[in-house]
Amino acid sequence: MTTIDPTFAKATSPRRSRDNTKLHKAMSRGMLILYILFLLVPIYWLVNMSFKTNTEILSGVSLLPQDFTWHNYGVIFSDSTWYMGYVNSLIYVLLNTLISVTVALPAAYAFSRYSFMGDKHLFFWLLTNRMAPAAVFALPFFQLYSSVGLFDTHIAVALAHCLFNIPLAVWILEGFMRGVPKEVDETAYIDGHSFGGFFLKIFMPLIASGIGVAAFFCFMFSWVDLLISRTLTSVNVKTIGVAMTRTSSATGLDYGVLAAAGVLTIIPGALVIWFVRNYIAKGFALGRV
Amino acid sequence: MFKTQNNKAWFLVLPVLLLVGFSAILPLMTVVNYAFNDTFGNNAFFWVGLEWFREVIRSERMHDALQRQLIFSAIILAIEIPLGIAIALTLPKRGVWASLTLVLLALPLLIPWNVVGTIWQLFTRIDIGLLGSTLAALGVDFNLGRDAIDAWATLIVMDVWHWTSLVTLLCYAGLQSIPEAYYQAGRIDQASRWAVFRYIELPKMQGVLLIAVLLRFMDSFMIYTEPFVVTGGGPGSTTTFLSVDLVKMAIGQFDLGPAAAFSLMYFLVILLISWVFYTVMTNLDQEKEEVPE
Numbered sequence: 378m379t380t381i382d383p384t385f386a387k388a389t390s391p392r393r394s395r396d397n398t399k400l401h402k403a404m405s406r407g408m409l410i411l412y413i414l415f416l417l418v419p420i421y422w423l424v425n426m427s428f429k430t431n432t433e434i435l436s437g438v439s440l441l442p443q444d445f446t447w448h449n450y451g452v453i454f455s456d457s458t459w460y461m462g463y464v465n466s467l468i469y470v471l472l473n474t475l476i477s478v479t480v481a482l483p484a485a486y487a488f489s490r491y492s493f494m495g496d497k498h499l500f501f502w503l504l505t506n507r508m509a510p511a512a513v514f515a516l517p518f519f520q521l522y523s524s525v526g527l528f529d530t531h532i533a534v535a536l537a538h539c540l541f542n543i544p545l546a547v548w549i550l551e552g553f554m555r556g557v558p559k560e561v562d563e564t565a566y567i568d569g570h571s572f573g574g575f576f577l578k579i580f581m582p583l584i585a586s587g588i589g590v591a592a593f594f595c596f597m598f599s600w601v602d603l604l605i606s607r608t609l610t611s612v613n614v615k616t617i618g619v620a621m622t623r624t625s626s627a628t629g630l631d632y633g634v635l636a637a638a639g640v641l642t643i644i645p646g647a648l649v650i651w652f653v654r655n656y657i658a659k660g661f662a663l664g665r666v
Numbered sequence: 667m668f669k670t671q672n673n674k675a676w677f678l679v680l681p682v683l684l685l686v687g688f689s690a691i692l693p694l695m696t697v698v699n700y701a702f703n704d705t706f707g708n709n710a711f712f713w714v715g716l717e718w719f720r721e722v723i724r725s726e727r728m729h730d731a732l733q734r735q736l737i738f739s740a741i742i743l744a745i746e747i748p749l750g751i752a753i754a755l756t757l758p759k760r761g762v763w764a765s766l767t768l769v770l771l772a773l774p775l776l777i778p779w780n781v782v783g784t785i786w787q788l789f790t791r792i793d794i795g796l797l798g799s800t801l802a803a804l805g806v807d808f809n810l811g812r813d814a815i816d817a818w819a820t821l822i823v824m825d826v827w828h829w830t831s832l833v834t835l836l837c838y839a840g841l842q843s844i845p846e847a848y849y850q851a852g853r854i855d856q857a858s859r860w861a862v863f864r865y866i867e868l869p870k871m872q873g874v875l876l877i878a879v880l881l882r883f884m885d886s887f888m889i890y891t892e893p894f895v896v897t898g899g900g901p902g903s904t905t906t907f908l909s910v911d912l913v914k915m916a917i918g919q920f921d922l923g924p925a926a927a928f929s930l931m932y933f934l935v936i937l938l939i940s941w942v943f944y945t946v947m948t949n950l951d952q953e954k955e956e957v958p959e
Contacts, residue, residue, distance in 0.1 A: 401859060405755065405756035406756065408752070408753070408756050409753065409756040409757065409767065412753050413767065413770050413771070415827065416770065416771065416773065416774055416827065416831070417770070417773075418789075418796070419785050419786060419789045419797075419827065420773065420774075420785065422785070422788065422789050422795070422796045423784075423785050423788065423789075426788060426794075434794050435793070435794065437794075438794065438795075438796060438799045440796075476685070480681040480682050480685055481682060483678035483679075483681070484678055484679045484681070484682040486678060487675035487676075487678035487679050488679075490669060490670065490675070491669055491670050491671070491672040491675035492669040492670070492671050492672075493671070493672060493673045493674075493675040493676055493679075494673055494676070496675075499679065499683070500944075501940070501941070501944050503682070503686065504940050504943065504944055505936065505937055505940045506686055506690050508884050508936050508939065508940045508943070509690070509933065509936060510887075510888035510890075510909055510912075510932060510933075510936060511888070511890065511909075512888065512890055512908075512909035512910075512912045512913050512916075512929075512932075513697065513912065513929040513932055513933055514689075514693050515913060515916065515917060516916040516917055516922070516925065517692075517693030517694070517696045517697050518689075518693055519917075520693075520696060521692055521693050521696070536685070536688070536689055537689055539685050539686065539689050540686065540689040540690055543682055543685060543686050544686065547682060555951075559668075597776055600778055601776075601777070601778040601779050602778075602779070603778065603779055603780040603891045603894075604890055604891060604913070608917070617778075618778060618780045621780060621781070621784060622780060622895065632788065632794065635784060635788075636784075636788060639781045639784050639785060642777070642778050642781050643773075643776070643777050643781065646773075646776030646777065647773065647776065650769050650772055650773070650776060651765075651769055654765055654768045654769050654772070655765075655768075657768065657772050657775070657835050658835040658836050658838065658839035658874075659839065661775075661832055661835065661836065661881065662836055662839075662874065662877045662881075663947070665877065665947050665950055665951065666836060666839045666840070666873075666874050666877070
């Protein structure tokens with residue numbers, strides 16, 4: 378492949394087209410900035426409201442809090458129905474992430490390295506579960522977990538979320554594992570490693586970023602769900618989503634606290650997103666792309 | 667990659683099979699049970715055959731929900747796919763700015779869905795929301811609790827806000843895989859911007875674009891939480907989409923038979939789309955193996 382001499386390329390391109398590309402660049406830059414503003418303004422409004430007092434919120438619209446207050450966050454951290462919502466959600470989300478990634482690792486290895494009876498059907502079946510509408514499963518889940526006595530426990534929600542998170546983790550991990558050449562495995566076996574030793578000491582470090590991405594996506598999809606967690610819990614395990622949707626209380630809706638609670642749910646994602654920024658597309662596309 | 671034939675690999679897959687089977691097959695079996703039986707309580711069931719399916723297929727309410735759902739998904743795709751592509755084309759290719767824009771773009775994707783609803787509910791309120799009050803100040807009579815068109819517009823803008831970034835990120839990943847030499851060849855031919863897009867970028871994005879279309883269709887087809895929080899399916903039932911209706915039917919009214927029959931039909935549609943998705947994915951994998959990067 379020969380590269381073009383840049384001076385030659387410049388000399389042949391007429392001036393008009395160069396002005397055109399400049400204009401084009403400026404336009405596309407402008408469009409991008411507008412779009413990002415569109416994404417950020419609603420979030421800014423939420424953050425803005427979370428620092429206002431309720432009287433200020435209800436008295437009219439102001440772009441910055443006139444009477445800056447941490448009170449709303451204080452309410453959340455001192456009222457156990459609020460902060461336990463976060464704790465409960467975090468417990469089942471972490472449990473689910475742990476279960477999903479742990480069982481998905483060997484399965485993804487099997488799919489990426491071996492062909493076995495029914496492997497393609499199984500892989501497809503897993504995909505259908507990732508795609509399954511939660512609304513279809515809400516009621517049967519309720520009955521299933523009630524009948525085995527797990528209703529209103531963390532483990533019930535964690536297991537129910539496995540429905541879509543295990544397939545997701547298997548697909549993502551398989552996508553990463555197929556990038557590791559098979560010679561790595563073979564060399565390790567020749568060197569006398571057992572399967573377990575090879576998998577834990579050699580293979581897992583090689584796909585560490587894949588494991589991180591899979592865990593991130595399991596965390597995220599479990600964290601964003603409202604329907605299933607709301608259906609499977611009632612008194613003991615009140616989730617943050619439920620805490621936020623109980624719209625009526627004795628004193629009416631407390632908008633400032635609601636906004637603060639919303640801001641706090643965005644933070645976990647916002648904290649780790651930088652580390653997975655190059656893999657976000659791959660994660661959403663189930664390990665492909 | 668050449669794969670070794672080894673049926674013992676089943677042991678590695680077994681835990682996944684058991685866990686997903688527990689949360690997928692058992693519940694689905696109860697659904698099937700309800701779909702073909704009726705009950706007067708006390709767990710006494712009798713066989714009604716296809717009665718529930720007939721009822722659901724004939725019911726006006728279902729037709730309306732399905733129609734609304736299809737229109738909603740069509741509008742979502744018609745806006746998000748072109749917009750997503752356009753934004754992907756404007757992204758910087760590398761450097762700190764590229765990373766920063768990626769992070770900003772991905773932010774809405776990571777927000778819990780009920781919070782997305784809350785954000786837009788607060789944002790569009792006429793009395794306390796920035797958008798709502800701006801519209802009111804401009805003299806627009808905006809009320810999503812009363813006006814069906816306002817409710818639809820809010821839901822659509824919200825979904826565009828929430829999910830267009832997904833299309834953008836996927837297309838961006840596709841664009842990144844185009845070698846610089848392709849663009850150089852285009853410059854030598856003095857190709858117009860449109861020609862570069864049409865004959866270089868679009869063909870290379872085809873695979874990821876298909877994934878984006880399918881994912882967006884699936885997820886918009888199953889949308890539940892956001893309309894539930896923002897409009898609650900109203901005003902009237904103008905924003906009652908399939909999932910919203912299904913949950914109302916199953917958990918609100920406990921009409922198990924029709925809800926189950928409806929679920930099964932819903933699931934068949936999803937199965938069909940999953941199959942298309944799977945075919946696209948496997949084709950994409952093969953392409954990748956034939957042309958190593």
